[in-house]
Amino acid sequence: MILYIAEKPSLARAIAEVLPKPHKKQDGYIELGNGDCVSWCLGHLLEQADPADYNPDFKPWRFEHLPIIPDEWKLKPRSKTRSQLAVLRRLIRQSKQLVHAGDPDREGQLLVDEVINYLGASATKKRTAQRVLISDLNPKAVTAALNSLKLNTDFIPLSTSALARSRADWIYGINLTRAYSIQGRKAGYNGVLSVGRVQTPLLGLVVRRDREIDEFVSRPFYEVQAIVETEAGESFKARWKPSENCQPYQDEEGRVLNRKLAENVIARIKGEPADLVKLTQKRKRENAPLPFSLSALQIEAAKRFGMSAKAVLDTCQALYERHKLLTYPRSDCRYLPEEHHAQAGDVVNAITTNQQKLKEFLPQIKVSRRSSAWNDKKVSAHHAIIPTTRQASLATLNQQESQIYELACRYYLAQFMAPYEYDDTRAELKIAGGEFIATAHQTQVTGWKPLLSSSGVKKSALPPLTEGQSLRSTEGVLDEKNTQPPKYFTDATLLAAMTGISRYVADADIRKVLKETDGLGTEATRAGMIELLFTRNFTQREGKTIRATEIGRALIDCLPDSATIPDMTALWESELGRISQQETSYSHFMQPLTERLHELIAQSAQVIIPDTLKALSPPPKKRSVRRRSSAKKPVGGKRGTAAKGKRSVKAKST
Incomplete structure (x- = not known):
């Protein structure tokens, strides 16, 4: 039995649609007509274990425990996904061949690899597992991808890169967040002072821009x-x-x-x-400008429609998964494979059928024209976000979906028009x-x-x-x-700063390194990082602008400069890219980080959090009051003995 493991149910359904029928919909998978199965993850089924999972003593936050660096890393199932993990465990055991169908990016590669490893697939199954890269959920594109399977072992460097990022983020974020939150409590602040290798430099950009404006004197x-x-x-x-x-x-x-x-x-x-x-x-x-990467699309949509980065990502995801009108959205690439040019006529036909108002440009469109967008050398795991060949009524789209789809259509059509x-x-x-x-x-x-x-x-x-x-x-x-002060950040300009982070790097040597590989965060995480700063109450919206709060400013003031500027995290992205290209190793990346962490923890011990933060503490959480049972206490004070006995019997029987 061949088992296809997709990252999400929507991708699993798209794969099953082009495979042998009839299908039997089972609990957590689809059984195909030939006995093969298509199952799925629900995004991340596993997560990094908490510090307390390594040592119960780590549950309370104490400075003497820091830094916490696991000798052997552990994963644990997410609480809401245990049943699907059990389904996959059984199917992997029964299968003869595995096909990895995670999203075509670093995170998608690791997500499914971790499940295969965690559930104990045999060495033979892991060695022979195949990889399918799907960026378009329409049947023709899915069939083409399934006819171009690759060995999953070819993608080990990509998975290793994602693993290094995940673990590095854990030890950096867990340790510094605990260190500064503990120092904050000494000043009377009872909230969490969250520190992260992406979120904190991002907050630093906002804080420094705000202060630059505050201190500006017009001449x-x-x-x-x-x-x-x-x-x-x-x-x-x-x-x-x-x-x-x-x-x-x-x-x-x-x-x-x-x-x-x-x-x-x-x-x-x-x-x-x-x-x-x-x-x-x-x-x-x-x-014409190239087709969109996710960040480029988020920036343009923010300028034209005032949409937040998260709204654009969510909209793109719906157009990809539900409506099948766009290709894979979490792409950092603005180029297309040269072989895709053969589909240009079908894509243009679908666009002008779906978007009648764009038909007026047909006389200026020459499908035979090949712009610089088609370039195999510029395409890695995924390509630019473009419309698919699907012809469909757009009446089911909401306003934002219509706006994003039309924008992607226009940028695609522009590739076939004269300069x-x-x-x-x-x-x-x-x-x-x-x-x-x-x-x-x-x-x-x-x-x-x-x-x-x-x-x-x-x-x-x-x-x-x-x-x-x-x-x-x-x-x-x-x-x-x-003279005018710089402008406050907006979604568009903050995203632009994240994608072109080398402009904000002080060190000339680092800036040179980052010229081609710059980026704060990834295409998939940038929108989430912006939203996280709002959730943490480090930033706030004032109209279309994004401003730092007093808590956000105070945190940046307490941290060492190295934690608040993008140099380090931008270099991380560069090094992670080099891991995926097999130009450096996991250990070469992790070792300096763990050494540096000891220095950062020592620095945090000397920090004095300002007392002014005490007034900004979040309100204490209300404790739920447990109602006393009306049952009488048994003689001898052994209430619940019988119930305990029943639970233990039940445990033995299972």
Whole structure:
């Protein structure tokens, strides 16, 4: 019997749908017509054991126990999934062949591998187990994936990478959370001061941005524009470019802070000849943006629709599992396998059938066009999020599902449209010894722009100009502006910060390493981390902005900088990626972490949590009052002896 183990019931049903019929729906699995079975996990069936599972003494939080680092790691069943684990145990024992059908990512690989190992599959079954990678739940795509099975042992490095992440997160989060919560209690704060290798640097980003805004002092600055006129009476504006002599009067971004200097320039250029010293015009082409990764989709949906990262993920999951209109959503890739180009016609047909309003773009779409999105070298376990070939009525979709599906459709169709082309013109002028610049952007071919841009294309033009042409500056215009503080984070900008975390890394060497592999958290976890900060009361929403609470600020102030900046955790992601590529080992990753943990625990012992946190403590949990039994106490004070005896007999009989 072949046993297919899917990550979720929805994936199991999709697999069974293309396998031999008739099907018998059993408790926790589907029996196929040929005797094979398809079963499933319910997400994680197992979880890391608690500290108390290693040693009962670890149940109360005491500083002398830290750091807690298991010698041998343990997993335990989740309380609500024990029955499904029992089903899988029996099926694995009865099977001759296993097929791993976890989601096509690091977490999905480990999730099913852990179950197979925990339930005691034989060495032979583990060695011969096969792996199916399914990113589209439509029957044709599932069949193709089942016809391309790989050995599951090929994915051991990916599973090892996920295992290292899981264990590292456990020892880092458990130990530092206990250490700082214990210190917090000394100051009268009775809540949990949660610390994590992703959540804490993420909170640090928010806290530092808030403080940067709080401490910002606005300053006026000045820009000068010359009104330039041709002999034919046509006029245009040219912006003054301050010379090196003006640097003492400029800020670090080159803005002029001295009003008198700007006024002096205006006085000098009025009525003066303007020499056109250089004129350049280039035809530029802009290709359509690539299809979406999850983070890219979350960022765009936040900008367009104000959706939170979690809402986008949940919506994508529904479009993938329930409606089968999108491919696998937890993807960090924006590229597609080259062989998928053969399906382009079917996908475009499904899109324009489902989304009638997009039919107007069909004359501009050439399915034979192959954009840079199709690139095998850029695709690993999963590819970009794109629409499937399923044709369906969209009446069953809610508003958010409709918005996300249409957005993914538009970005896919854009791959088959002409590039956006425009003429970029730059005129350099000399007026009274000063340098002035005029630019223009003239659209020549709209290409994909109307499909993705609701505001259309920007246009700015200059009159016909030639180098050496006689021009005159009729007057100067002074624009007084004020420097603006950075903006508070929103869902879109915080996600962008997490995916491009190298911009926030201080160390130049680390920043260089992270240029290609940067990322705070993973595609699957970023939305959850943002929500976790709200749950912990470390951040709060004010309109569309995300702000740190007093508790969040106080926690960041107490922690060492290394725990609050993204350098360490971003390097973790880089190292975990190297494990999956077999460029480094599990032990090489874990050993330095455990050594560093001893240092961090020692540092935490010296920390003094501010007394102000006491007033911010969460209210104490209400204890349930147990009602006294009305039964009389038996003589001799041995109440319940008979009941205890019955329980012990029952235990023996089972």
